[in-house]
Amino acid sequence: MSASNERLPRLLALVPYLLNRPGIPVDEAAADFGITPKQLRKDLELLWMCGLPGYGPGDLIDLSFEGETITVSFDAGMNRPLRLTAAEATSLLVALRALADTPGVVDTDAVQRALAKIEKAVGDAQPAGVAVGLGLREREETAEIRDAVQEAVRRERALSIRYYSQAHDQISDRVVDPMRLLIVEGRGYLEAWCRSALGVRLFRLDRIDAVTELDEPSAPPPHAQPTDTSEGLFQPEDGQHMAILLLEPDAHWVAEYYPVDLVTELGDGRTRVVMRYADTSWMVRLLLGLGGEVHVEQPESLADHVRERAEAALRRADHLLST
Numbered sequence: 446m447s448a449s450n451e452r453l454p455r456l457l458a459l460v461p462y463l464l465n466r467p468g469i470p471v472d473e474a475a476a477d478f479g480i481t482p483k484q485l486r487k488d489l490e491l492l493w494m495c496g497l498p499g500y501g502p503g504d505l506i507d508l509s510f511e512g513e514t515i516t517v518s519f520d521a522g523m524n525r526p527l528r529l530t531a532a533e534a535t536s537l538l539v540a541l542r543a544l545a546d547t548p549g550v551v552d553t554d555a556v557q558r559a560l561a562k563i564e565k566a567v568g569d570a571q572p573a574g575v576a577v578g579l580g581l582r583e584r585e586e587t588a589e590i591r592d593a594v595q596e597a598v599r600r601e602r603a604l605s606i607r608y609y610s611q612a613h614d615q616i617s618d619r620v621v622d623p624m625r626l627l628i629v630e631g632r633g634y635l636e637a638w639c640r641s642a643l644g645v646r647l648f649r650l651d652r653i654d655a656v657t658e659l660d661e662p663s664a665p666p667p668h669a670q671p672t673d674t675s676e677g678l679f680q681p682e683d684g685q686h687m688a689i690l691l692l693e694p695d696a697h698w699v700a701e702y703y704p705v706d707l708v709t710e711l712g713d714g715r716t717r718v719v720m721r722y723a724d725t726s727w728m729v730r731l732l733l734g735l736g737g738e739v740h741v742e743q744p745e746s747l748a749d750h751v752r753e754r755a756e757a758a759l760r761r762a763d764h765l766l767s768t
Contacts (some may be wrong), residue, residue: 452488455480455488456488456491456492458478459478459488459489460492460517462474462478463508463516463517463690464478465619467516468511468514468515468516469514469515470514471485471486471514471515472513474515482754487653489590491514492508515700532558537563539562541556541559541560541563542560545752546648570577581583587650590651590653591626591650593656593723594623594626594635594650595626595665596658597623597744598623598625598626598635598663599622600658601623601662602623602658602659602660602661602662602663603618603620603622603623603659603661603662603663603664604621604622604623604656604657604658604659604663605618605619605621605635605656605657606618606619606620606621606648606653606655606657607654607655607656608648608652608653608654609654610652616654617638617641619640619642620639620641620659621635621638621639621640621646621648622637622638622640622663622664622665622669623635624636624638624645624663624665624671625671631648632649632651633649634647634648634649635648635650635653636648636671636672638665645665645669645670645671647672666722683720684723684742685721685723686721686723686728686744686747687706687719687720687721687743687744688719688720688721688722688741688743688744689717689719689720689741690718690720690732690739690740690742691715691739691740691741691742692715692717692718692738693738694715694739695737695738696735697716699718699731699739700716700718703720704720704721705718705719705720706719706720706721707719717742725747728747729747729750729751732747733751733754733755741744
């Protein structure tokens with residue numbers, strides 16, 4: 446977004462904001478808008494030249510300064526905050542639903558109050574017939590795990606967990622030092638220092654099979670830093686392979702359950718996905734388990750591995766039948 450496109454909504458929001466906060470310090474107002482005090486003063490100088498047609502005395506917006514504070518003396522009719530468009534409101538509602546549907550990560554009551562206020566404010570702006578919701582609900586077992594993890598985070602206690610690693614198709618027992626709970630792409634995660642891996646790891650809550658709170662404090666080392674998830678949870682790593690898979694309708698769940706880079710709906714119920722993987726044997730097992738519901742388009746070497754394993758399994762089955 447250009448500087449001018451960013452400035453216009455800010456100017457439209459400034460007057461009603463200042464009307465509700467007479468005498469607010471310049472520094473505080475600038476911080477609320479995410480700009481410098483110098484930029485705020487430039488905005489205010491521009492507002493001084495805005496107002497009602499005629500643009501004479503009594504028509505223009507009037508501001509008064511006392512020390513380092515601001516007060517609106519005349520608003521020229523700009524006394525109503527900007528309203529959300531239907532698209533903006535829907536985006537907010539979807540995001541809040543994601544938080545509300547993952548209890549324990551945030552204050553659920555506060556989220557519900559925010560939802561109610563936005564739904565009331567939107568009114569007729571929300572398109573008729575649009576149902577806002579993610580349709581995702583955690584299993585009862587996951588809810589119990591989440592409650593136990595949340596309590597350990599609150600009490601700052603170490604945990605012993607049994608965890609299924611999708612990347613390595615293994616279940617392992619680990620001792621971890623919890624750091625925080627977070628939601629990424631609609632799913633709950635525990636971020637913790639893993640004493641086995643000697644690093645910060647994200648553990649998906651629905652893949653934790655068992656959890657026990659230990660009688661010792663959570664003590665991540667000083668150099669343990671939170672994971673930056675601003676550009677997505679899974680970033681490309683050296684040594685990873687890329688596969689292009691064509692999923693039949695019954696295998697569409699793969700695109701939702703596993704991290705994928707690109708999803709293309711083909712219109713006939715099938716889906717093409719681009720998926721990264723580090724362990725070829727794990728990928729082969731996954732594809733064999735899907736049977737005829739998946740087709741490997743690339744790379745050819747992966748398709749060859751799947752074909753070889755399938756043929757070997759058939760030969761073994763024929764041998765067993767003959768004996």
